[in-house]
Amino acid sequence: MVTRGDQHPGDPSENDDARGVDRLFASLADSRRRHVLYHLADDERVSLTSLARRLVAREDGCGTDEVSSEKAARVETDLRHAHLPYLHKAGLIAYDEESDVVALERLPPPVESVLANCRAEERSSDGS
Template sequence: MSEPTVTDYPDRSELDADGCDELFDSLAAARRRAVLLELAERGGPLSIDDLTRALVERRDRRVAQYTQFDETTTERVERLRIDLYHVHLPKLAAADLVAFDHETRRVSTTERTSAGVDFIDELQ
């Protein structure tokens, strides 16, 4: 007889080892953490374009006093939008930390988003 896992008890909030690994892997990149924090602050679905602009503005405010940008804001937005679409949003969606609708190009929270945000808050 096999040991029960978290999937046998969907109402449990604890994560098994695989769930922890998936969460850690999903939140390893600063951009993915920023996506969750931005969605949590906004409280609702965002288009990928609105999310991208918000993340660029967030980063620019944080590093502007220390950094001179070689790219224009438009170039930074486009580069980040491509990274989000092809790398970061699929990774977060696979971990069920966000819902990403490719057709409408909208990103929204899931039931697990708050767990990811809580984890990030604990680290900061």
């Protein structure tokens, strides 16, 4: 097996790299997490409440003013406890729990490219 530098097969750093790539692609595999990233790519920083309302509006095919408070609250809870920590651990977002602001981290060019391709594919399949 060919290794990089002084690494040997099974070195912890090699496993960490693989886990990082796995986490990145697992992050992008979930539709809601991808749409969080799409919204942040457009706005860079948003409140958690605004983000939740936008996601519900997209998922339900309605305007943000038509989103029920109850549904927005459920999505906000889902984001706070599941999706945002996952995206944060993957190094894709920053989340300030005190201010409830979500921000996009600076993405490496390959990640930007993959995300842009995913977005284009989803737009073409949605007809938008």
